[in-house]
Amino acid sequence: xxxxxxxxxxxxxxxxxxxxxxxxxxxxxxxxxxxxxxxxxxxxxxxxxxxxxxxxxxxxxxxxxxxxxxxxxxxxxxxxxxxxxxxxxxxxxxxxxxxxxxxxxxxxxxxxxxxxxxxxxxxxxxx
Numbered sequence: 001x002x003x004x005x006x007x008x009x010x011x012x013x014x015x016x017x018x019x020x021x022x023x024x025x026x027x028x029x030x031x032x033x034x035x036x037x038x039x040x041x042x043x044x045x046x047x048x049x050x051x052x053x054x055x056x057x058x059x060x061x062x063x064x065x066x067x068x069x070x071x072x073x074x075x076x077x078x079x080x081x082x083x084x085x086x087x088x089x090x091x092x093x094x095x096x097x098x099x100x101x102x103x104x105x106x107x108x109x110x111x112x113x114x115x116x117x118x119x120x121x122x123x124x125x126x127x
Contacts (some may be wrong), residue, residue: 016041018091020049024059024070025096031067058088 014022019039023030032050036043050070053059058076061068074089 016045017049017052020046020053021058021072021088022092022095025072025092028070029064029067030070 016039020035023035023038027034030038032043032046036046039046050059050061054061056076056079057073059073060071062071063069072088072092074092075087078084078086078088078091
């Protein structure tokens with residue numbers, strides 16, 4: 001038996017940032033504690049990653065009551081030179097399913113329409 005066979009692998013193919021993106025694609029209303037538990041990192045780690053992803057334009061967040069609702073910018077491109085120019089939609093479609101991108105876009109559109117409706121004056125109300 002070789003030394004490599006004696007010890008289990010400690011590395012993974014996906015970074016924690018990628019896992020948070022996939023987690024949000026699966027559940028845009030997931031709480032930080034839920035994401036942390038699913039991914040296997042601390043809540044503070046998830047918070048830092050969410051801040052990174054928000055600041056670099058990979059996700060948007062909308063406050064709904066006391067919680068956040070996240071939507072992904074699926075057209076945002078990977079940053080590493082070997083993947084640059086490719087949208088994160090490819091990652092999400094691979095790990096969440098082909099319909100995930102469409103669901104996320106529909107969710108974002110519905111949230112935008114809801115916000116616009118809340119801001120528009122009620123036309124039936126007398127002035």
